[in-house]
Amino acid sequence: MTAFLLKRLGFAVITLFAVMTIVFFVLRILPGDPAVAILGDGANEQALAAMRERLGLNLPLYQQYIEFIKGVFVGDWGTSLVSGRPVLQDIWDVMPATLELTFASLLLGAIIGIPTGIWAALRRNKLPDYITRTISLIGLSFPAFVSAVLLLLVFSIQLRWFPVISSGQGESFAERMRDLALPAINLGLIMAAYITRVTRSAMLEVLNQDYVRTAQAKGSSPSVIIWKHCFRNSMIPVVTVVGLYLGILIGNSVLTEIVFNRPGLGKLIIGSLYQRDYPTLQGMIVIYTMIVVFVNLLTDLTYGLIDPRIKYS
Amino acid sequence: MSTQTVSNQISPWVYLKVSLVSVTGALVRAFNTNKASWVGLGLFLFVVALAVLAPLIAPHDPIEQNILDRLEGPSAEYWLGTDSLGRDIFSRVVYGARISLAIAIFSIGAAMIIGTIIGLLAGYIGGRFDVIIMQCMDVLLAFPGLILGLIVVAMLGPSITNLAVAIAITAIPPFARIARAPTIAVKDREFIDAGRALGYSDSRLVFGHILPNIAPEVLVMGSLWLATAIRVEASLAFVGLGVSPPTPTWGGMIKEGFENILDSYWLAICPSVAILVVVLGLNLLGDGLRDAVDPRLKGEE
Numbered sequence: 001m002t003a004f005l006l007k008r009l010g011f012a013v014i015t016l017f018a019v020m021t022i023v024f025f026v027l028r029i030l031p032g033d034p035a036v037a038i039l040g041d042g043a044n045e046q047a048l049a050a051m052r053e054r055l056g057l058n059l060p061l062y063q064q065y066i067e068f069i070k071g072v073f074v075g076d077w078g079t080s081l082v083s084g085r086p087v088l089q090d091i092w093d094v095m096p097a098t099l100e101l102t103f104a105s106l107l108l109g110a111i112i113g114i115p116t117g118i119w120a121a122l123r124r125n126k127l128p129d130y131i132t133r134t135i136s137l138i139g140l141s142f143p144a145f146v147s148a149v150l151l152l153l154v155f156s157i158q159l160r161w162f163p164v165i166s167s168g169q170g171e172s173f174a175e176r177m178r179d180l181a182l183p184a185i186n187l188g189l190i191m192a193a194y195i196t197r198v199t200r201s202a203m204l205e206v207l208n209q210d211y212v213r214t215a216q217a218k219g220s221s222p223s224v225i226i227w228k229h230c231f232r233n234s235m236i237p238v239v240t241v242v243g244l245y246l247g248i249l250i251g252n253s254v255l256t257e258i259v260f261n262r263p264g265l266g267k268l269i270i271g272s273l274y275q276r277d278y279p280t281l282q283g284m285i286v287i288y289t290m291i292v293v294f295v296n297l298l299t300d301l302t303y304g305l306i307d308p309r310i311k312y313s
Numbered sequence: 314m315s316t317q318t319v320s321n322q323i324s325p326w327v328y329l330k331v332s333l334v335s336v337t338g339a340l341v342r343a344f345n346t347n348k349a350s351w352v353g354l355g356l357f358l359f360v361v362a363l364a365v366l367a368p369l370i371a372p373h374d375p376i377e378q379n380i381l382d383r384l385e386g387p388s389a390e391y392w393l394g395t396d397s398l399g400r401d402i403f404s405r406v407v408y409g410a411r412i413s414l415a416i417a418i419f420s421i422g423a424a425m426i427i428g429t430i431i432g433l434l435a436g437y438i439g440g441r442f443d444v445i446i447m448q449c450m451d452v453l454l455a456f457p458g459l460i461l462g463l464i465v466v467a468m469l470g471p472s473i474t475n476l477a478v479a480i481a482i483t484a485i486p487p488f489a490r491i492a493r494a495p496t497i498a499v500k501d502r503e504f505i506d507a508g509r510a511l512g513y514s515d516s517r518l519v520f521g522h523i524l525p526n527i528a529p530e531v532l533v534m535g536s537l538w539l540a541t542a543i544r545v546e547a548s549l550a551f552v553g554l555g556v557s558p559p560t561p562t563w564g565g566m567i568k569e570g571f572e573n574i575l576d577s578y579w580l581a582i583c584p585s586v587a588i589l590v591v592v593l594g595l596n597l598l599g600d601g602l603r604d605a606v607d608p609r610l611k612g613e614e
Contacts (some may be wrong), residue, residue: 015452018452019456026468027468053458137593137597137600138589138593139542140596141544141589141593141596143544143547143548143564144549145547145548146567146568146585146588146589149571149581149585150585152574153574153581157574244370244455247455247458248457250459250460251457251460254459254460255548255551258551261560261573269460269463272551273463273464273554274553281464285464287455287458288456291453292455292456292457
């Protein structure tokens with residue numbers, strides 16, 4: 001177990017390094033001078049030189065690279081060109097809002113998706129199965145911003161149940177939940193569509209196994225068969241897929257944050273792209289990579305919890 | 314000995330023809346397994362027809378402004394109303410289909426070809442080459458596609474070509490994966506051994522014999538990813554990184570509609586419906602075909 005953990009951690013660090021290296025060089029190889037991009041075409045040479053100095057662009061490339069890697073590890077991620085504050089501080093401030101949204105939508109997706117998927121699998125090729133499959137297919141055909149705009153239109157503008165702008169920074173718990181509701185429902189429903197489909201197919205796979213037939217033959221009740229024999233065995237692919245879909249969830253949360261005007265990583269990265277805030281952009285890519293690598297690690301470790309037969313080696 | 318000389322004289326075109334016939338046959342059978350794929354194909358072709366025939370169908374010029382008729386509701390003159398600059402929404406939706414489909418088809422076409430070649434080679438060559446290539450693909454796959462697209466487009470600038478490149482980059486790894494697994498399974502089958510015994514070259518085995526076997530799966534994946542590409546393109550346009558205005562794009566129209574959502578919500582609704590129709594069509598198509606191509610994966614994403 002320890003050996004496995006170390007191996008996975010080692011791999012995670014290598015991946016992180018690889019991505020950081022690629023990001024560093026790609027941001028520098030691409031045409032365009034960041035200093036010109038920030039100050040505009042009309043800037044005089046003096047101002048440009050000062051900006052290059054400030055960004056560290058006049059150092060040799062290898063030295064810039066070393067500074068960058070060193071900075072990431074000691075927590076010096078540079079200073080945002082827009083807010084003038086440390087990049088890490090800016091990211092840290094919006095992190096709770098994004099984590100809140102991500103967890104809420106994952107939870108909602110699992111609560112709706114897993115039971116629906118099992119239900120559909122147990123009634124394969126019957127009406128409930130067709131309905132579930134059709135609705136979930138429609139669900140994953142929605143671009144997240146389209147569903148977000150529709151939800152906003154119906155529940156905030158027409159019915160006025162929720163605020164049009166959710167600051168995500170309400171004082172009381174109730175306010176926070178009210179701000180969270182629509183964005184989380186938006187992402188949660190899309191997540192539920194994905195989870196339903198994976199759960200259904202994983203469950204179908206398990207239901208076809210010989211040991212299920214044996215259990216039926218010895219007269220076990222259907223609920224024992226489903227919950228004791230099938231459920232846990234079907235959860236491995238579900239966890240894998242949820243881990244893989246984190247990328248989709250992150251992308252969708254960017255769109256959701258924009259529609260609901262909610263602070264978070266998504267709004268931060270869009271802002272940094274628009275304002276050519278290179279230090280923030282670089283930091284955002286590092287943080288996204290860290291999240292992805294961490295979740296992959298977590299996914300691997302979850303397998304062992306679900307299925308004790310899996311030996312880490 | 315004589316058999317070998319005969320078979321070696323067969324031109325590559327014959328192989329291409331035989332391969333095409335077998336792939337087409339498999340596809341038609343797949344369509345009939347799940348009738349929903351016909352519905353999906355119908356929806357998709359409907360939108361393709363709209364895009365191709367846009368100049369004939371659209372009653373107005375999509376970028377012509379009629380400031381006196383701005384933000385009007387549906388009428389005989391403007392079937393789906395007008396936007397904040399008085400442009401005809403129906404015409405813009407019809408022309409928007411061209412942009413969406415062009416970007417989706419270019420990007421997924423490129424990703425399909427590059428990804429499949431990478432996957433074929435990784436699976437066929439195996440060993441360390443396979444490990445390194447697939448590790449790279451996994452890293453790329455793990456990174457959020459939309460974020461990657463955002464960065465690439467923001468850096469290169471939002472043109473149709475750059476959007477297609479950005480989306481293609483995010484779509485290569487899944488094709489590499491889907492091509493690699495069956496290649497590994499197929500390469501140890503008897504007919505490949507037989508080919509090798511007859512002295513066929515590696516490229517002939519890979520492209521003449523393995524590719525036709527994995528083509529149906531790759532094509533099914535392609536239809537599902539076309540749907541994703543259309544979603545991603547619309548999402549990029551929605552955050553302001555689509556093809557520049559005044560060119561009509563669905564995502565851009567929804568963005569404009571969203572800015573006027575309090576008084577004229579139909580601006581956002583019409584392009585949303587268009588996106589849903591084509592994405593749902595492609596998903597129905599790919600989903601139904603996948604049931605047939607790989608029954609084990611029934612209903613899985």
